[in-house]
Amino acid sequence: MSAGAVNGSDDDRVFKALASPTRRRMLDVLKAGSRTTGELCEHFPDLDRTTVLQHLRVLERAELVTGRKVGRERHLSLAPVPIKRIYDRWIGEYARAAVELLDELDGG
Numbered sequence: 001m002s003a004g005a006v007n008g009s010d011d012d013r014v015f016k017a018l019a020s021p022t023r024r025r026m027l028d029v030l031k032a033g034s035r036t037t038g039e040l041c042e043h044f045p046d047l048d049r050t051t052v053l054q055h056l057r058v059l060e061r062a063e064l065v066t067g068r069k070v071g072r073e074r075h076l077s078l079a080p081v082p083i084k085r086i087y088d089r090w091i092g093e094y095a096r097a098a099v100e101l102l103d104e105l106d107g108g
Contacts, residue, residue: 010063011089014082017062022047023055027064030078037067037074 017023022044029035029043041052056076059065066079 010082011086013062014064014086017058017064018083018086020055020058023059026052026055026059027078030065030076034075034077037076040076 026040026044029040035043037053037056040056041047041049044052047055056065060067063082064079065076067074067076069075
């Protein structure tokens, strides 16, 4: 999907997904490598399976996680493109503006 085709609701889903510390921890686990749903659940012993799956659905709706069936297992992987899109659209632009402002203050 090109940056031009992205709409605000796509970004809203990503920000909603990233707002939860639990979901951010889930992304950290998947950043280290693909996991089955069961393996992901094992990383969160304080949560029941249903709660983990609810968080996972939010991450999948935001397209931050992809899943594929392998036999009876579901393998989950991090999909970093939405995070890069957020970085390019929001963080990168604001960081660039801050650096330019500091340069102006330093020179003036």
